[in-house]
Amino acid sequence: MRATALAGAAALLASACATLPGGDSFVVTTGELPPVPTGRTWPDAAQDVRNQRARGNGLVEMPEMQAYLNGLLAKVKTAAGVPNWPGAVYITASNDLEAYCTGAGNIYLSLGWLSSAESEDEIVAILSHEYGHVYLDYHQLEGASNTADKMALWASVGMVLAQKAGNATGWGIGDSMVASYLLGKGVLVPAWGRQQEENADRFGATVSLRLGYSFTQGFKAFLERQDTWEQQNAARREAQKQRVLEQVKLAAADNARKKSAAQGNDAVNHAMREMQASLESGTAGLFQSVDSGVRDLWGQFTESHPSTSARLDSLTAQVMPLMAGKPRPRPSVEPWTRALAQKRSAATLKNYQLAADAQGALQAQDFVRARKLALDAASGPTARQALPLLTLSLAEIGPGGNGMQMQRAAMVLDRNLQSEPDRAWTVYVTRANGLLGSGQGRAAQTVMDQGFTYFNDAPAAWPDAIRFYGQAGDWNRAKQLAAQCASRFPTYANGCNTAALTPAEKAEQERRNEQKAKSLVDRLTKK
Structure with missing residues (x-):
């Protein structure tokens, strides 16, 4: 059968x-x-x-x-x-x-x-x-x-997974079936x-x-440029992965110290806490590395795009x-140079570069320079566009974020929402969540309602909206919307259903996932 x-x-x-x-x-x-x-x-x-x-x-x-x-x-x-x-x-x-x-x-x-x-x-x-x-x-x-x-x-x-983990705590044949299918x-x-x-x-x-x-100058240049960028991006991802690994290990060690703090503060207990923290850190690092390594290895087999250099x-x-035997066409550079030099196009590209520079200044916590760059970025043809305005709103808040600064930042974002050609969903989400976080629940819901009405036919907007309504306290509405999302946009069903999980449901799901992962790793490592 x-x-x-x-x-x-x-x-x-x-x-x-x-x-x-x-x-x-x-x-x-x-x-x-x-x-x-x-x-x-x-x-x-x-x-x-x-x-x-x-x-x-x-x-x-x-x-x-x-x-x-x-x-x-x-x-x-x-x-x-x-x-x-x-x-x-x-x-x-x-x-x-x-x-x-x-x-x-x-x-x-x-x-x-x-x-x-x-x-x-x-x-x-x-x-x-x-x-x-x-x-x-x-x-x-x-x-x-x-x-x-x-x-x-x-x-x-999944016969192999069923044999390895079928009897593991929290891992059933259904999990093996799903895992086998997904692979x-x-x-x-x-x-x-x-x-x-x-x-x-x-x-x-x-x-x-x-x-x-x-x-x-066409396909060869396109694919070579893509290949170089992909290699550079892979290096950035690897560096980011290592940073995440260190954060996971530090957090695990800190949690271990807190859990054992009640045992006392004498030298012996202190030494025991440090040993436990080291073990917890190593275990967390192992799980993170195993997860990352499996994902990387599997990604090599399931990568949607082949190697660009091989292509x-x-x-x-x-x-x-x-x-062969045909004259090689001369590259068509002048029309492209002319298109880039067109006044509004050139200004737009310049302003987006200024926005990127402003984001760099924000990361360096140079808020004065960030605000100056962001003001220039959100001007002229980009005065109502989402990314420059989001950058300016962050620069307006600055390091402290007092009431007046928050109000200026909100007014900046409203410029995007008032411009139909430029309107972006991310601005609605940012604006609504900002209001919700400051205790203005009714105003936050008004902004989200307006945005969700406008973007109702955009499936990409639904998970964010569902998550917002849940966090605003209306989990019934969140779950109703998740059901509608699954019916209207089947490919977004998982994202919508996840967004509708209450904190308690999410914690339980994470607990079960962690239990399954540990039991599987225990069996694979014959612990």
Whole structure:
């Protein structure tokens, strides 16, 4: 029975892998465009944009730059044979090298890419790669994965985990089933992701070459820049992980000292407390390291994107024969330089850099310099945009945060909420939580109600809203909203349900998770 169920689930997932465009049987050939997909249905584009404004620090209004980028996207669509397909380019308030697309056909490009790219060739490479995902209809995989979730959740059985931990305290066969499924799904779905990225590269390079852009200054520069950034970011993450590990160990040692303080203050008890603190610190460090190590190791097997350098090597090997004997196009630098130099676009990029500098000054606790930089950042074309205003509000509060400073900070944030094109969900959340924390519950709820009404169709906003209403004391409403969220936006169900946990429920969940983790590690380490 168990083998039959598992075989059935495997057959279902293998079938999906073969028929969906990310499967092993679907490979794009560089230099050729696949047939245009038919029967497409498009999500509401405006709703899609609003959902992106509910993520991170929202979107950046840069009308002239967006017009330029949409002109390039129009060229990409025409070269792909789909000039009338929907979709536009929007700019995200992120300094990371970030670009992504959605099922609505929209492409979201970060400020980081605008500040880093050196030619139009490179920008077209990014846009054509992202539109490759749209063209190939890869967003249908999200729905397929969700269906596979429900089927495999009941069909998968973790035999190894069941044998290792089936009798461990707090760990049942259901936990083994879920763990086994999640690990298996992690192998299968990201495998589609790896094929997706390679196919999108090939699609994008084909379109880019047809448009006469340089491969060296386009795709090669794009992927090399991405690879360098990813390596630098990995180093930053490792440093941050080590800082977290040290904090966990220090906290565990401190807790051990507090628990044993009642035993007395003589030299023997003091020595015993220090020994216990050392043991607690080492154990906490072990669990944190084991958890981190398992995540890192598993991430190597389930990484959605393949190695960027490997992608570049593979793509170069396919493109070079197509370019043999043909003149190499000159890089298109001047149009990109002109777009960056446009007055409002240049001012916007400058102001976001000032905001980043202000954040650095805040971290250094140089509040005078931070406020000066933030005032300049939140001026001109960015006077109502979320990130500069959030930075200025922090600078206005300063080190003390008296009543007048808090009021100025609130007025700063209100500038964003009063500007429909710039309005960002994160500002509503920050403003409402600030009021709640200062004891102004009714005013806080008014702000949250207004924001949630505006962003009601944005699933990314729901977990924050649910968490706010719970923390404001209305846990019944929080749980009702979590149920609505799970029904309307299934992919956000877990986040919404977690946000609706009361402190007592969250503490109990954490206690159970810790118990399960300890029992599993005990068995794996044969304690």
